[in-house]
Amino acid sequence: MIELLAPAGDLEKLKIALMYGADAVFIGGQNFSLRARASNFTINDIKEACAFAHERGKKVYITTNIIPHNEDLEGVLEYLKALEEAKVDAIISASPYIIDQALNYTNLEVHLSTQQSAYNTNTVNYWYDKGVKRVVLARELDKNQIKDLTAKTKADIEVFIHGGMCMSFSGRCSLSDNMTGRDANRGGCAHSCRWNYDLVEDGKKVSNKTFSMSSKDLEALEHIPFLIDANVKSLKIEGRMKSLHYIATVVSTYRNLIDTYLKDKNIPDFAPYYEELTKAENRLASHGYLEGLPGVEQQLYHQRSEKPSQLFIGLGVNYDEKTQLATIEQRNYFKVGSEIEVFNPSGTRFTCKVEDLFNEEHEAIDIARHPKQILKLHVPQKVEPYAMIRKIV
Numbered sequence: 001m002i003e004l005l006a007p008a009g010d011l012e013k014l015k016i017a018l019m020y021g022a023d024a025v026f027i028g029g030q031n032f033s034l035r036a037r038a039s040n041f042t043i044n045d046i047k048e049a050c051a052f053a054h055e056r057g058k059k060v061y062i063t064t065n066i067i068p069h070n071e072d073l074e075g076v077l078e079y080l081k082a083l084e085e086a087k088v089d090a091i092i093s094a095s096p097y098i099i100d101q102a103l104n105y106t107n108l109e110v111h112l113s114t115q116q117s118a119y120n121t122n123t124v125n126y127w128y129d130k131g132v133k134r135v136v137l138a139r140e141l142d143k144n145q146i147k148d149l150t151a152k153t154k155a156d157i158e159v160f161i162h163g164g165m166c167m168s169f170s171g172r173c174s175l176s177d178n179m180t181g182r183d184a185n186r187g188g189c190a191h192s193c194r195w196n197y198d199l200v201e202d203g204k205k206v207s208n209k210t211f212s213m214s215s216k217d218l219e220a221l222e223h224i225p226f227l228i229d230a231n232v233k234s235l236k237i238e239g240r241m242k243s244l245h246y247i248a249t250v251v252s253t254y255r256n257l258i259d260t261y262l263k264d265k266n267i268p269d270f271a272p273y274y275e276e277l278t279k280a281e282n283r284l285a286s287h288g289y290l291e292g293l294p295g296v297e298q299q300l301y302h303q304r305s306e307k308p309s310q311l312f313i314g315l316g317v318n319y320d321e322k323t324q325l326a327t328i329e330q331r332n333y334f335k336v337g338s339e340i341e342v343f344n345p346s347g348t349r350f351t352c353k354v355e356d357l358f359n360e361e362h363e364a365i366d367i368a369r370h371p372k373q374i375l376k377l378h379v380p381q382k383v384e385p386y387a388m389i390r391k392i393v
Contacts (some may be wrong), residue, residue: 006251007240019345021255022247024059031079032064047086059089065113103131121152128155143290147230156233161220208317211250219285225261245312248388316387326383335367339392344384
């Protein structure tokens with residue numbers, strides 16, 4: 001069975017990812033993870049995360065994927081044993097030392113990180129023979145190379161399908177470390193590739209235009225059927241620092257696509273899935289390497305492409321079915337008269353008009369201006385806890 005794997009930067013995002021259709025989540029602890037600026041999980045958080053996931057028949061993987069220097073290795077085994085005690089389902093690692101410690105001294109399942117650049121059958125089988133259960137392939141393989149590799153390897157194969165793409169070889173960038181002293185391979189990426197640069201020759205600018213070295217984000221909607229049929233075991237969404245709304249939107253979109261294809265073995269029209277993804281904040285996207293070596297059109301040389309979305313206006317808290325009064329936590333500006341869409345974790349959704357609006361003291365108001373404010377409004381159908389409420393524009 002194919003697995004949909006989603007990111008989570010904190011406990012709330014983890015719950016959202018699982019509620020909206022992920023089969024598993026990957027999270028970073030406070031040690032040995034490549035996302036130092038994410039809201040990384042304490043051991044107690046990890047225990048709570050595992051309990052929440054396991055109650056729902058789902059899994060939690062922990063990233064221990066830094067490329068460590070000597071000074072980074074203190075406490076590795078103690079940390080791995082704490083993860084084992086917390087009942088995590090696997091760790092994702094790139095360091096042979098961390099992998100050996102896990103395999104030799106714990107019962108942790110180990111997945112090989114994409115940072116190890118697994119490109120070929122022999123490499124994948126080497127790690128499998130050492131005890132690694134799953135290999136996250138290098139991102140520079142096209143879909144036919146992936147299909148050929150899965151047919152000849154013994155390990156489960158995981159492939160990235162959506163999110164930010166590092167412009168460096170398998171993510172092993174040294175720009176950040178050299179320019180800011182923040183080592184991307186030890187959790188400190190400063191996103192130096194997205195800065196604006198001048199092209200200079202002999203001390204003089206060659207052009208008045210600045211440029212960046214960033215790639216477009218990956219968006220593999222139309223490649224999902226191929227990857228499923230190629231026997232890829234896990235499809236991975238990237239973005240531990242993304243918002244609740246982004247995670248809910250992207251996870252549910254791929255969940256629906258996967259389930260539709262598994263049921264009918266056919267996706268007659270990808271347009272609705274693309275339309276749904278546009279509701280989340282996104283950068284410009286492409287197919288990455290899946291269709292072969294990317295060209296100029298896959299890069300972002302002369303522009304930043306962040307597309308912040310203000311469609312997400314509230315998070316469901318509860319609903320009184322007798323009075324049809326929904327309680328929500330406000331996230332963005334909206335007002336009486338706004339057309340909204342309610343998107344529930346169960347998959348149900350409906351649209352309606354905001355006819356009234358009340359604050360916590362049940363005083364009538366016209367406009368919601370304050371993020372995180374608790375509000376009430378009448379809506380005709382159930383608003384589930386953690387429902388995404390969007391403004392229709």
